[in-house]
Amino acid sequence: MALYTQAALFSPDSPGIYSNLGVLAEKEGNLTEAVSLYEKALEAKPKDPIAMVLLEEALNKKRLVEDKEKSQRIDTLVAALIKDYQKKKETVSGAEEDEWHSKPLTLSFLNFKQKGIPSIRDGEDEYLLLKLTSKLQEEGNIRIVERALLDKLLEELKLSSSDLADPALALRVGRIAAARLIANGSINRYGKDVQVSLRLIETETTAVKVTVMESAEKETGIDALAEEVARRVIEKLKVQYPLRGKIISLESEELMLNIGADQGVTSGITMKVLAEVKPVQLEGRLIVPKGREVGKIEITSVESSLAYAKILEKDGDIQVGFKVEELAGVSSQGTY
Numbered sequence: 001m002a003l004y005t006q007a008a009l010f011s012p013d014s015p016g017i018y019s020n021l022g023v024l025a026e027k028e029g030n031l032t033e034a035v036s037l038y039e040k041a042l043e044a045k046p047k048d049p050i051a052m053v054l055l056e057e058a059l060n061k062k063r064l065v066e067d068k069e070k071s072q073r074i075d076t077l078v079a080a081l082i083k084d085y086q087k088k089k090e091t092v093s094g095a096e097e098d099e100w101h102s103k104p105l106t107l108s109f110l111n112f113k114q115k116g117i118p119s120i121r122d123g124e125d126e127y128l129l130l131k132l133t134s135k136l137q138e139e140g141n142i143r144i145v146e147r148a149l150l151d152k153l154l155e156e157l158k159l160s161s162s163d164l165a166d167p168a169l170a171l172r173v174g175r176i177a178a179a180r181l182i183a184n185g186s187i188n189r190y191g192k193d194v195q196v197s198l199r200l201i202e203t204e205t206t207a208v209k210v211t212v213m214e215s216a217e218k219e220t221g222i223d224a225l226a227e228e229v230a231r232r233v234i235e236k237l238k239v240q241y242p243l244r245g246k247i248i249s250l251e252s253e254e255l256m257l258n259i260g261a262d263q264g265v266t267s268g269i270t271m272k273v274l275a276e277v278k279p280v281q282l283e284g285r286l287i288v289p290k291g292r293e294v295g296k297i298e299i300t301s302v303e304s305s306l307a308y309a310k311i312l313e314k315d316g317d318i319q320v321g322f323k324v325e326e327l328a329g330v331s332s333q334g335t336y
Contacts, residue, residue, distance in 0.1 A: 001025075015045040016121045019054060023122035031062040049223065050127045057130060064148050078152045085176045100244045100323050102263040105237060107200070108145040108179035109133065111164040116189040125187050128196070128226055135230035141243065141264020142234070145177050153177055174203040181209065192217055196229050200237075210236040243269065243326035245307070250320050255297060257307040257324060265307045269299045273314070274323040291323060 001024050008017045022037035038055035041048055064070060114125050136142045153176060154160065164170045174182035185198040193215045200210035212232045216225035245259035259265050274291035295314035299307050311318065 013044050015041040015048040015051050017041075018044060019048075019051045020122040022051075022054060022058070023126075026058060026061075031058055031065065034058045035062060050121065050123060053127050053130050054123050057126075061148075074146075074149055074152050078149065078156055081153070081176055081178060082156065084178075100246055102141070102241070102243045102245060102259055103180070104143050104263060105141050105181060105241055106143045106145060106179045107136065107181045107183055108150065108174050108177050109183045110150075110170045110174060111161075111184045113186040114188075115186050119189060124222065128187060128194075128222055131223060131226035132196075132230055135227055136233065139230075139234050139264070141241075142237070145179050150177060171201070171203055171206060174201075179203055194222065194225065196225060198229060198233065200233065209240050212236070238326065243271070245324050247273070247318070247320050247322050247324065250318065253311045255309045255311070255318075257299075257309060258305070260305045260307045261302045262304050265299060265302050267299050267302055270312070270327045271297050271299070271309070271324040272327050273297060273318050274325060275316070276319070276321050276323070294318060294322070296327070297324065 001021065004017055004021045004024070008014070008021070011017060018037050018041035022034040022041065025031075025034040025037055035055065035058050038051050038058060041051035042055065045051070064074075109129065112125075112129060119125065133144045137144055150173075153173065154163075157173070157176075159169070159173070164173065170182060170184065181200045181202055183198060183200050185196065188195045188197065194217075195213065195215040198210070198212045199208055201207070202209050210233055212229055214225055214229050214232065216222065216228075243259065243263060243265060245257045245263070245265075247255050248258045249256035257265075272293050273295040275294045277291045294316045295318050296312040297309040298312050299309050301308045309324075
C-alpha cells in the first residue's frame with residue numbers, strides 16, 4: 001500500500017494505481033476507503049470499466065453492512081439452509097422429482113484459482129468473474145448464489161475460501177447453499193494471453209455437466225472473453241437442461257403450460273410436444289419413456305409460473321397432460 005501510494009504521487013492520472021489501492025483497502029476490510037479510492041480512479045479516467053465494476057461491488061458490500069435488516073435476512077436464510085440440509089441427510093424421501101417440470105438452474109462459484117503471471121492490475125480477475133456472472137444472470141434460467149450468502153455460510157461452517165480447494169467440501173457447501181451446480185476452474189495468465197478454464201459440476205450427482213476453456217489477449221480481450229465464456233456455458237446448459245413442462249390447458253389452438261418466467265421461459269421459445277405414454281418396468285425400476293413427438297409450439301406470453309403458447313405444427317391430437325421440451329435451435333448468439 002505504501003508503494004502504491006508513492007506511485008500515485010508520480011502518476012496521479014493512473015486509474016490502475018487508485019483501483020489497486022482500493023482492492024487492498026477492501027482486503028483490509030475498509031470499504032469506505034475502498035469506495036473513495038475507486039472514485040478517485042474514475043476521476044483519473046471516467047468510465048474505466050474495472051474501476052466502475054469494482055466500485056459498484058464495493059458499494060453493494062457497504063450497503064449490506066449498513067443494512068441491518070437485509071443482513072438479518074441473510075443470517076436467517078443461512079440458518080434455514082443448514083437446517084434443511086441436515087433434515088435431507090436424516091430423512092429419506094419416497095417422492096421422486098418431476099423431471100418434466102424445469103427448476104431454475106442455481107449456480108454457485110466456488111474455488112476459482114488464479115494461475116500463471118499475476119495481473120499488473122489488482123481486481124482484474126474479480127472484474128472478469130463479475131462480468132461473467134452478470135452475463136450468465138441475464139439468461140433467465142440461471143441464478144447465481146449471492147456472494148454475501150456464501151460468505152456468511154462459510155463463516156457459519158467455520159470454513160475459509162481456501163478450504164474449498166477440497167472438491168468434496170466444495171460440493172457439500174454447494175448442496176447446503178441449494179445450488180444445483182457449482183462452478184470451479186481457473187484464470188491463467190501466460191505470455192500475452194489470459195485463459196479461463198471453467199467446469200460446472202452437478203451437486204447431487206457430482207457429474208461434470210459443462211466444461212469450457214477460452215483465451216483472449218490480456219490488454220484488450222477481458223470483456224469479450226467473459227461474454228464468450230458465458231455464451232458457451234449457456235449453450236451447453238440448454239443442451240443439458242432443456243426447459244420442460246406439461247400442457248395443463250388447451251383451448252382451440254392456444255395452450256397453457258405449467259412453467260413460466262420463474263423457470264426461465266421467455267416469449268419466442270420453440271418447444272416440441274411429446275405424447276403421453278405409460279410407464280414401463282425395467283430391472284425393478286419404473287421408467288417413463290419420453291414419448292413420440294406430435295407437434296411444435298411457440299411461447300407467446302409468460303407469467304411467473306405459467307406460459308401460453310400457440311401451435312406451429314402437429315402430427316395428431318395434442319392433449320392436456322402431454323409433455324413439452326425446448327427445441328435446440330438458433331439463438332441470437334449462435335447455434336445451440
